[in-house]
Amino acid sequence: MREIKFRGKRVDNGEWVYGDLIHCYGADAGRIFIKTFTGLYEVDPTTVGEYxxxxxxxxxxxxxxxxxxxxxxxxxxxxxxxxxxxxxxxxxxxxxxxxxxxxxxxxxxxxxxxxxxxxx
CATH class of the missing domain: 2.30.30.290 (YopX-like domains)
Structure with a gap:
């Protein structure tokens, strides 16, 4: 069983973050976040990739x-x-x-x- 994790570039500063992928629905549809041990960061959806x-x-x-x-x-x-x-x-x-x-x-x-x- 392989480890499931994702990466994406933060929209606020362009740095890579690694962790769990979270999709938003409803009013925030299209926004994607990555949850790490240090917080929740919105990422550019075009940069999201799976390990x-x-x-x-x-x-x-x-x-x-x-x-x-x-x-x-x-x-x-x-x-x-x-x-x-x-x-x-x-x-x-x-x-x-x-x-x-x-x-x-x-x-x-x-x-x-x-x-x-x-x-x-």
């Missing part, structure tokens, strides 16, 4: 929206985004198309919110 339960080769947590680099079978360096599709996490390319991956080791190099230039 995959995986770590990269350096032990860094891998989240939906992270950019990872890896080497394919013919030793070409590749970059992919972690996405949630069809009830599972997968690698997608810069066009949001799923990629066939043949690797067992990858390195987190950033995320689509802070480092979009890494996909160019």
């Amino acid at each position: 995959t339960g995986l770590k990269d080769k350096n032990g860094k947590d891998i989240w939906e929206g992270d950019i990872v680099k890896w080497e394919n079978l013919i030793k070409t360096n590749m970059r992919s985004v972690i996405a949630y599709r069809d009830r599972m996490f997968c690698f997608v390319d810069a066009n949001n198309e799923p990629e066939e991956i043949w690797c067992c080791s990858f390195t987190k190099i950033g995320n689509i919110h802070d480092n979009p230039e890494l996909l160019k």
Whole structure:
């Protein structure tokens, strides 16, 4: 059983927060918060990502929206985004198309919110 947690960028200062996801309904519909041990923070819904339960080769947590680099079978360096599709996490390319991956080791190099230039 993997740990279920989320991250998102706070709307007040742009810092990342990690914890439980809370959706608002009714008059506050569309507002999303992340509850941490230190408080409740409103986050930008476009930045919310779920923890995959995986770590990269350096032990860094891998989240939906992270950019990872890896080497394919013919030793070409590749970059992919972690996405949630069809009830599972997968690698997608810069066009949001799923990629066939043949690797067992990858390195987190950033995320689509802070480092979009890494996909160019």
